[in-house]
Amino acid sequence: MVKSFVVLVFTFCASLVWADQVTVKDVLGRDVTFNAPAQRVIVGFYPEDYMAIGTEAAYDKVVGVSRYIWEARSANWEMYVKHRPSLQDIPAIGRVDTQTFSVEKVVSLNPDVLVLADWQYKGLGTDIERLESAGIKVIVVDYNAQTLERHIKSTELIGVITGQEKRAAAIAADYKNTVEMVNKRLADANLPAPKVYTEFGASGVQELGFTFGKNMWGAISTMAGGDNISAPFVEWWGKLNPEQVIASNPDVIVITGYETGKGTDSMLMGQGVDDTEARKRLEGYKNRLGWSTISAVQNNRLYGAYHGACRTILDAAMIEFYAKAMYPEVFSDLDPEQAYLDFYKKYLPATPEGIFTLAL
Known part of the structure; x- marks a missing residue:
């Protein structure tokens, strides 16, 4: 006692x-x-x-x-x-x-x-x-x-x-260093900002999903030097008119996804997702009605990203991902996928396996 x-x-x-x-x-x-x-x-x-x-x-x-x-x-x-x-x-x-x-x-x-x-x-x-x-x-x-x-x-x-x-x-400090590195390279390169469109692909090819204005992926794409086509029409998140996406003619398209979606053509990304399956899902967006005229589709500049990798301190890797997607020559030395996994290895007790960034 x-x-x-x-x-x-x-x-x-x-x-x-x-x-x-x-x-x-x-x-x-x-x-x-x-x-x-x-x-x-x-x-x-x-x-x-x-x-x-x-x-x-x-x-x-x-x-x-x-x-x-x-x-x-x-x-x-x-x-x-x-x-x-x-x-x-x-x-x-x-x-x-x-x-x-x-x-x-x-x-x-x-x-x-x-x-x-x-x-x-x-x-x-x-x-x-x-x-x-x-x-x-x-x-x-x-x-x-x-x-x-x-x-x-x-x-x-x-x-x-x-x-x-x-x-x-x-x-x-690591996060700040990434942002400052991207900003310095963009300033030194002094290139025109490519038009970029991001869509959450849980609903699949047949239904236009949510896009992002001044937060989440919208802010990341802007931070990485892009001209976000959704920003004039969506404040936070919402859906664009399908004709507006075509008329805006983005140079780069990013489709985000989780490990599961609503249908067989939903974009899949993340832990346990096979690279081949993710690539197949992303390829499907080339066939979306009216998209054949879009510059990003014609030039094969479609990308996939893990939706769970934004709105988090882990998303420095996603800033690198967007920067490399939009300015491949300026950021050719970056490996955003590895950067994402390295954060886990350094700061978290478990490291996921799967596909978190993807380029066609």
């Missing part, structure tokens, strides 16, 4: 020694004060980023998660569960976008910190007040915006929450 009491007191004192009260500004400029590293955390979005920055040990202190975004990438989720089965036991808190997010569940888990994406925070509205009145510190991060500033800020915030500030700084 005495021994147990001593252990309890030591553990309590140790937690006081290692946890310091800090105040951070999140990506919305909100001041949030909490004890860092946080001892009980709910990860509302970006679960893989949280592990990459905080290390796998950060999940020892995760008490809840919006697990659906991870499970949507089923092969990726299964890879992590195989490595760390306890991930399956972390309680799910629901989804903001389907109005199944449970404030009551979050409160019952008694977290110190709730990490939310910008869009989640805004979508919860007055529920944020209910969470904060329960003593929960809400910190907003944002990789969806796909800006250098928010990628770096979000990474630094997760570093503070998990007590991995040095690791976060290294990851942020």
